[in-house]
Amino acid sequence: MDVDWKTLRAELPEDVQGRLDEKRQRRKLGSELASLRRELSLTQQSVASGAAMTQNTISKIEGSDDVLLSSITRYMHSIGGGVEVILKTADGRAKRVDLNPDIQIKSA
Numbered sequence: 001m002d003v004d005w006k007t008l009r010a011e012l013p014e015d016v017q018g019r020l021d022e023k024r025q026r027r028k029l030g031s032e033l034a035s036l037r038r039e040l041s042l043t044q045q046s047v048a049s050g051a052a053m054t055q056n057t058i059s060k061i062e063g064s065d066d067v068l069l070s071s072i073t074r075y076m077h078s079i080g081g082g083v084e085v086i087l088k089t090a091d092g093r094a095k096r097v098d099l100n101p102d103i104q105i106k107s108a
Contacts, residue, residue, distance in 0.1 A: 051074040
């Protein structure tokens with residue numbers, strides 16, 4: 001009997017489905033980085049070279065649930081971009097933090 005993922009997922013308790021949705025949302029950052037890379041017609045290897053990382057590390061970043069801000073910054077610098085984080089408080093205030101200081105990436 002062949003059962004697809006959507007059918008199996010629908011049979012899971014709602015709290016488990018919620019945790020799966022949360023996990024997928026956290027992975028969105030990595031998938032967005034990969035999407036940007038592909039839009040720029042760059043390979044993981046070329047990004048890795050510019051960020052002084054291995055291709056395997058780039059692959060892990062693009063598929064990860066939890067990525068260091070320093071890794072994201074190096075990744076984005078290697079494709080000619082930058083990073084800005086918005087910190088939001090419960091009362092609705094927001095503070096922008098520019099993570100684009102002059103960084104020196106050592107060649108691998």
